[in-house]
Amino acid sequence: MKDLDLSKLRVDRSAPAAPAKRAGLSWRKIMLGGLALLLAAALLWPKAPAVQTTQVVSAWPSQQFVLLNATGYVSASRKASVAPKGTGRVEWIGVAEGDEVKAGDLLARLESGDVAASHLAANANVNVAAASVRTATAELDDSQRNLDRANALFKKKLVSQLYLQDASSRLARADAAVASAKASLDAARANELLARRNTEYTQIRAPFDGVVISRTANVGDIVTPLASAADAKGAVLMMADMKSLEVAAEVSESSLSQIRVGQPCEIVLDAFPDKRLRGEVAVIVPTINRASATVTTKVRILDQDSAVLPDMSARVSFLSQPAQADQQPVLAVNPQAIVEQDGTSLVYAVDAEDKVRAVPVVVGATLGSVRAIQGPLKAGETVVLAPPKKLRDGGRIERGSKT
Structure with missing residues (x-):
């Protein structure tokens, strides 16, 4: 084996070191790039338009004929505080609030023992006076026969002139007695009538057909009629003729030229809108309230209703x-909510998620400040007011204020 040259394995420390790679730099670039893409998408993505909304309402066809509106209160032109003519204590009341009564019906009664006794005494006096008339009449008849007999005897010269004069005087006295008895009878009858009326005054009767509206x-x-005594009442009942109901409405002086007697009206009660x-x-x-510059008009109610x-x-x-x-x-909506697209009238209904739905409608008459429509809508639905031209079916909106 040849000897290895280990000198080639030595590290050269004199050479410059390579720059170290920074950890995480690639992820930061990715994040910055993602944010840039999201910002570009947000800028380029179509923004939901901000619009105002309104509601579909119920309107009445008569609103197209309205010239003027006014407010007022219902009143009965024929009503009365039912009270006795004299003073007395209430003994009986036979009606309650809301009862319908006819003219002449007995409503209440006062204590009448004293006036009833006076009536009985007056009746007795009438009988006495009538008897006196009969007695005086019989005396008159007898005096007439006596005078006739005296005349016959005087013609035969069987009685003196003085006797004839006495018979004539007796007839005159009898005739005066009859006249006096008849006058006494008339006076007794007048007293009896007064006593009977006093008795009737203790019975309180309905003056006309109507409804009892309160018990006082x-x-x-x-x-007592004058209610001057302490804790005394001036009337027993209040009643009104419900067929005479009318509305007293205040009309501005400047609008007086728009109304006339006999003019048709429409009445809406706050209790039954x-x-x-x-x-x-x-x-x-025919008078002007100077403080408010108004004139009072009485509007007769033609449609009778027991709820009024x-x-x-x-x-x-x-x-x-x-x-x-x-x-x-009928259904109606603000006219600004109706748009024309391709020859079709539309309104844009808004759902709970602020998405719009194009609804075709048939446009009707103008009813005051709204326009009648026909279509698959219902009162209370929200629609877009003055829809922008770029709004389309299924689009989204950003709600503004309601009108």
Whole structure:
């Protein structure tokens, strides 16, 4: 074996060292490159447009005829505080709030023992006076016969002139007695009528057909027309004629030229916002409220409804022509939500994930500030207001404010 040359295996330490490779540099480049790609994608990716939204609503066809709106309260033009003519203590009340009554029905009664006794005494006096008339009449008849007999005897010269004069005087006195008895009978009958009326005044009856709306007294309360006594009541009941209900609405003085007597109206009660009642202007009160610059109009309710009660809040729309009695609500939307694409009217409905759906609609009449539509929508759905031209079916939006 030849001898090995170990000198060739020696490391040359005088040569310059190779630069060391930095660990992790390739991963940093990868991360920076990825971020750059994401930023470029974000800049180039189409951004969801920010839009305003509105809702599909229910509207009534009569809104297209509205000239003016006003607010007011329901009232009955025929109502009364039912009270007795005299003072007395309430003995009985036969009705309650909400009861319907007819004119002449007995509603309540006061204690009447004293006036009933007076009525009995007046009846007795009438009987006495009538008996006196009969007695006086009998005396008159007898005096007439006596005078006739005296005349016959005087012609035969069987009695003196003085006897004839006495018979004539007796007849005159009998005639006066009859007149006096009849006058006493008339006075007794008048007293009996007064006693009977006083008895009737203790019975409180309905003055007209209507509904009892409140009870202002209870059994045992003292009622007096002037209510001047301590703790006395001025009335027993309050009642109203529900067929005379109307709405007293305040109209601005500047809008007075737009209303007239007999003008058709539509009434909406705050208690029943989905119900429409027809009405007409009955009275325009000929005076102006200087403080508010308004005039009061009385709008008669034509559609009678038992749900309508006095003092309810109401809105009145003054119309250019009468509304239909059987009208039904229709779908409507802000006109700015309707767009035309390829000859078709569309609205863009928005779902819970802010994706839009193009819905074809048939556009109807303008109903106030909204436009009637027909289509596969329902009241309460959200649609895009003034959709941008680049918006398409299935696209996304960024919601702004609602209108």
